[in-house]
Amino acid sequence: MFNPLAAKLSSFTDLADGDVAALDALLGAPVTGLAHSDVIREGDRPEQVILLLRGWACRYKVLEDGSRQIVAYLVPGDLCDPHVFILDAMDHSIGLLTDATLAFISREAIVHLTDCCPKIARALWWSTLVDEAVLRHWLVNLGQREAFDRVAHLFCETWDRMRQVGLDAGDALEVPLTQEQLGDTMALTTVHTNRVIQRMRAEGLISVTRKMIRVHDIERLRAMCGYDPTYLHLRRRA
Amino acid sequence: MFNPLAAKLSSFTDLADGDVAALDALLGAPVTGLAHSDVIREGDRPEQVILLLRGWACRYKVLEDGSRQIVAYLVPGDLCDPHVFILDAMDHSIGLLTDATLAFISREAIVHLTDCCPKIARALWWSTLVDEAVLRHWLVNLGQREAFDRVAHLFCETWDRMRQVGLDAGDALEVPLTQEQLGDTMALTTVHTNRVIQRMRAEGLISVTRKMIRVHDIERLRAMCGYDPTYLHLRRRA
DNA sequence: CGCTTCATTGACCCAAATCAATCTACGTGG
DNA sequence: CCACGTAGATTGATTTGGGTCAATGAAGCG
8 A cells, every 4th residue: 555654754764664564554444534524623632643644634723713724734644743642732623624534543553663663763753843844934934925925835835745755746736725725824815815826827827626726837836936945854856 | 050941841841850960961161142143044054952041042034035034932941953953954044132141052962861861852842842833823823813913922922931931020021122023023014013012002011111022911911812822731830 | 406615706995014204222432 | 421323113104915895606416
């Protein structure tokens, strides 16, 4: 079975056969979830860690006034917080953006994995540090860039992340998000998100169908928004 | 000597005498730095980790157009990235916001510390996870809250963080930042930051002198902006 | 085929940015 | 000890990116 976590960690380090086997052992009994359902809710004390195998999920918070901010995307290969058990309770929720397949991994399995395989432990560390770097980058995005560049940056980043796990659709990137979800990510209203998307479409950068945005001209998009992927700390390019 | 790192980690777990001694051993030969100087620059490959003992520092990024976004504050007791060595190069800079005292800690000392003292290793983990939670919270702040509430939230968070290391100035909080620095943090112009500060002053919440903001009525500020410190994962309140 | 979820468009509004001075502590050299 | 330079704070006038409100399409689905 295709193991996106192994693919992702391989982009940081060479994994031995034993390491890959250990990662494959995590995949037993995958679970299917529906778009819009929550995997973990704010306030929960998770006893397991989730590994996303198919589909997209996000971390998000909802404010008193009902507004929502998505603070991270999870794509196949993303493991949420291997060390979450140290904290008392979740300070945010994780929800599915599309239908998805998940593996639930017990606390013990994580401990065992990091104890046995130092390479994997180190690679998980790397992954955690990259997640933090992405958060910082998103903060810069929201704080300093205008709407068009915000969305463009998100697409560029996502393209690199999908490539990392071998999930690029040829020359294009498929973003299975509604414009509302995109807006909740980039802190824009649906209306304004739509106008940005229109503009990208008019420029021939992307094409849009219901619930799916296809990014064709990633090169030009990169040039337009001044994208620099250093912060993703990719080691080995395909 | 007062060890703010020990104070901070104590707010997560009980440290044994040996743990405290190990932390104290890190403090040798502190260095003084001037406001506006950089401790680490984007692109550097740090061979040491810094521990802030006195003063304020920040993580930040500068864009092509010269605009700057501060993405985190470091206050006394904050240790930057104990595992930074895993990454290739810094993706952001760390600069001093005020005159400060620092301890530089070698890679070996960190490795030794975490190998010897599992309690400290765990507490450092906790600290890293909290840093990430703070980043998520800042993202929500920038994305969903208006200027006044953004600044109010920052003050409330900072109040809790200073208390955690025993650095509260009685009932008040002293923020030694210029309005430009505050603006670079909350993604506001100096002009607008000033108007927010004026409003807080008119409300009797804070008082201002050159380069120093004093927050008096933290209770009312909390109530006004709906502050909830759950995300800081403080375990034991004073 | 009528609902519901998404996408789209137009008219109007506002929080915050921009532009442009002015003011006020300090700190410094003479 | 004081004139002057400079970083930081303040204020006013004007502009604007993006929000709000309100409909209207359009695709999928039970």
